[in-house]
Amino acid sequence: MTSALIEARGLVKHYGDFVAVDDISFDIREGECFGVLGPNGAGKTTTIRMITATSPVTAGNLRVAGLDVAEEPRKVKAVLGVVPQDDNLDPDLLVRQNLEVYARYFGLSRDEVRQRIDEALELFQLDDRATSNVDDLSGGMQRRLTIARALVNNPQVLILDEPTTGLDPQARHLVWQQLRLLKSRGVTMLLTTHYMEEATHLCDRLVIMHRGKILVEGRPHDLIAEVAGPQVLELRLPSPERDALLAEFPQGDGFSVEQVEDLTYVFGGGPASAMAAERVGDPHRAHLRPGNMEDVFLLLTGRGLLD
Amino acid sequence: MTAFALTPDVSFGAYRVWQRNRDATLRNWKTEFLGIAIEPFAIILALGLALGQFVELDSGEKYVEFLAPGLLALFPMFAATFECAWGSYVRLEMQGTYESIIATPISVDDVITGEILWGTTRALVNGSYILLVSFILNPWLHMVDSPWAILAVPVGVLPGLLFSSISICFASIARAMSHFAYFFNLVINPLFWFGGAFFPFDAMPRWVQILGWFMPLKHVVDIYRGLITGNLEWSMLGSLAWLAVVTVFFYVLAVKLMRRRLIH
Ligand SMILES: Nc1ncnc2c1ncn2[C@@H]1O[C@H](COP(=O)(O)OP(=O)(O)OP(=O)(O)O)[C@@H](O)[C@H]1O
Numbered sequence A: 001m002t003s004a005l006i007e008a009r010g011l012v013k014h015y016g017d018f019v020a021v022d023d024i025s026f027d028i029r030e031g032e033c034f035g036v037l038g039p040n041g042a043g044k045t046t047t048i049r050m051i052t053a054t055s056p057v058t059a060g061n062l063r064v065a066g067l068d069v070a071e072e073p074r075k076v077k078a079v080l081g082v083v084p085q086d087d088n089l090d091p092d093l094l095v096r097q098n099l100e101v102y103a104r105y106f107g108l109s110r111d112e113v114r115q116r117i118d119e120a121l122e123l124f125q126l127d128d129r130a131t132s133n134v135d136d137l138s139g140g141m142q143r144r145l146t147i148a149r150a151l152v153n154n155p156q157v158l159i160l161d162e163p164t165t166g167l168d169p170q171a172r173h174l175v176w177q178q179l180r181l182l183k184s185r186g187v188t189m190l191l192t193t194h195y196m197e198e199a200t201h202l203c204d205r206l207v208i209m210h211r212g213k214i215l216v217e218g219r220p221h222d223l224i225a226e227v228a229g230p231q232v233l234e235l236r237l238p239s240p241e242r243d244a245l246l247a248e249f250p251q252g253d254g255f256s257v258e259q260v261e262d263l264t265y266v267f268g269g270g271p272a273s274a275m276a277a278e279r280v281g282d283p284h285r286a287h288l289r290p291g292n293m294e295d296v297f298l299l300l301t302g303r304g305l306l307d
Numbered sequence B: 001m002t003a004f005a006l007t008p009d010v011s012f013g014a015y016r017v018w019q020r021n022r023d024a025t026l027r028n029w030k031t032e033f034l035g036i037a038i039e040p041f042a043i044i045l046a047l048g049l050a051l052g053q054f055v056e057l058d059s060g061e062k063y064v065e066f067l068a069p070g071l072l073a074l075f076p077m078f079a080a081t082f083e084c085a086w087g088s089y090v091r092l093e094m095q096g097t098y099e100s101i102i103a104t105p106i107s108v109d110d111v112i113t114g115e116i117l118w119g120t121t122r123a124l125v126n127g128s129y130i131l132l133v134s135f136i137l138n139p140w141l142h143m144v145d146s147p148w149a150i151l152a153v154p155v156g157v158l159p160g161l162l163f164s165s166i167s168i169c170f171a172s173i174a175r176a177m178s179h180f181a182y183f184f185n186l187v188i189n190p191l192f193w194f195g196g197a198f199f200p201f202d203a204m205p206r207w208v209q210i211l212g213w214f215m216p217l218k219h220v221v222d223i224y225r226g227l228i229t230g231n232l233e234w235s236m237l238g239s240l241a242w243l244a245v246v247t248v249f250f251y252v253l254a255v256k257l258m259r260r261r262l263i264h
């Protein structure tokens, strides 16, 4: 007996000889928001395409709402709402028509979904654009319409592939607010993103993927505490000065130092970090701040460009 | 394994796709309507009457009478081709429409079938209208000799499906809009000129006649000619069967090619 809505075991995806997803396993439970982070090319979209039964699984086991994705693709797709990485709204149809026609793909009649569509348009602040051309909407509005579209079939799981990429801060915050509202209503979500703040804010649990593999899984704040530590000291000092400062740190105390160009990060320095920051006394040259998801991400996946 | 099965996996979803295309077209019905409304008059006047003045046929019939079955075959072919080559490519590649649809309970095969049914619908509307215009102009031009001509409408389903399927095959392998120049020049143009619409095949050299047998349009024109003149022949059933076989072939090919394009 499991309450996992999405259950992946040993999931593998090959494109020819290339291994895009390499033996990953995870559970997404009812009501939670599950995040998938990872650099470009990590395999996030590929994983989503397998879950949404649009890309065949090479190996492993993948069940959605108890259904095998390979055996019952139509039933699986019926219980999912998908927001793809690239908007693919129907430019030949008006805003409201986009939702009505999409509902029809699920076998739902216009009458059945009238109220749901009204609500979705209102929730996503599109009710006054119902008869607009899709191409006349701003990027943020198009994204919101895509999310609204993914809700017309009242899905058991909402799957969002980079829902806020390319949006300005206002539009992004609006989307976050709406996703939080959906979450509070109990909608289960799978979310990929390159915004660490978004993942920390919205996700109950997340995984970080890299080259097709899952590196870690956990709750955002647990991961931050475990991997980055509660506080991070950033130093921008000439090396002799920096070395002198680091020599003051109690040896063998489990702190780690990472040098990136002219910037030095000290993780897990404890009280010594605070003292060092105080000694330098200039926040531009020594800055003590809380650890965050970005630290976790960069520590685990490295800092070089991967694509 | 239904998503990636060997035989077409078609459901009622195909009709949903058809409805989507209908709704998208009706949104712009005014522009669509104008083109459709004027075209046959222009063609009949230009080709039939103007050009016809310079053409003398052995059979003694007027050129515009000879031309009628050809027009009835050609212009629906264009309608289906336009819809399922250019139109489908735009939906496939530029608009991501197929991708958005297959994320719903609708299969790739449903999408392709719906597209082909829509192309066929366009061909039928176009063909019915040309027939109607021919009837209207009949007191002056005598293009239609027999009430059997009305059967050209249901028979038109077959070439509608066929040319839609051929076009989808091409859309599924095209990588750029410019590739359609090949399709037009290598497929549609020869069909247009050598399909038996503009000149009688009997007068042609033997090799052209043999070539013509492989041209789907020739069989369509032959059937329509029989229906319009009222000279029904058994060979028309042969043409019908030929068309049916080729249609099934290209339909299955269209589904397979589009699966290869969309599922990876
Ligand atoms: N159809 C395909 N054929 C071949 N390789 C592919 C295909 N689709 C994706 N890939 C490759 O698989 C890898 C994973 O791609 P994927 O789109 O899943 O990454 P992603 O994590 O979503 O990246 P991004 O953050 O850029 O969206 C990439 O190296 C990509 O080039």
Ligand SMILES: [Mg+2]
Pocket: A044, A045, A046, A085, A161
């Ligand atoms: Mg992606």
